[in-house]
Amino acid sequence: MEYLVNAPVIAAWSCEVYASLTVESRELAEAARPGQFLHIRCEGYQLRRPISIASVEENRLTVFFEVKGGGTSWLSRRKIGDVLDILGPLGNGFPNIKGSVLLVGGGVGVPPMHFAAQRLEACDSVLAFRSADRALLTAEMKALCGKTLVMTDDGSLGEKGFAAQGVASMLAERHYAAVFACGPKIMLKTTAEACAA
Numbered sequence: 001m002e003y004l005v006n007a008p009v010i011a012a013w014s015c016e017v018y019a020s021l022t023v024e025s026r027e028l029a030e031a032a033r034p035g036q037f038l039h040i041r042c043e044g045y046q047l048r049r050p051i052s053i054a055s056v057e058e059n060r061l062t063v064f065f066e067v068k069g070g071g072t073s074w075l076s077r078r079k080i081g082d083v084l085d086i087l088g089p090l091g092n093g094f095p096n097i098k099g100s101v102l103l104v105g106g107g108v109g110v111p112p113m114h115f116a117a118q119r120l121e122a123c124d125s126v127l128a129f130r131s132a133d134r135a136l137l138t139a140e141m142k143a144l145c146g147k148t149l150v151m152t153d154d155g156s157l158g159e160k161g162f163a164a165q166g167v168a169s170m171l172a173e174r175h176y177a178a179v180f181a182c183g184p185k186i187m188l189k190t191t192a193e194a195c196a197a
Contacts, residue, residue, distance in 0.1 A: 106183025
């Protein structure tokens, strides 16, 4: 079930790279499933911005997004008390899996992994970023997952390397019922290759 709602912002945060907003909506919170996203209207733009759901707690939904264009820049300047026009939740989301799941997130692909980790019975994670200043939700993922491996292209945080290398390392240690991944296309391709191997 999807809804079109006017949801008030109850928390807001931003930095040079990312921003986060928490909105209150009983309808959206009850319907949301890990892997789904919200379509948020940005003033002055005809097309809504699709943003993954990072967490749901009671009637509150939180999203994280990269600030890289006019729409997301406008969105990053929203303050507590502002009201957002939101359509959602959209997308099929992740399947229900019994057993341990390996979550793989790259950059802004990490927030939907966080929501998945909140709902899964057992999970480990591989988080990949370009550099330490691009990392997000690492402490939160470590708190939710049995094991979290952080990879950075330049080695400034965690281990130096790419997501697929971390995936190969984790798969060598244990068997998983499934691997869920979200991130750049090249990361998804190499992660699939690591799983197939």
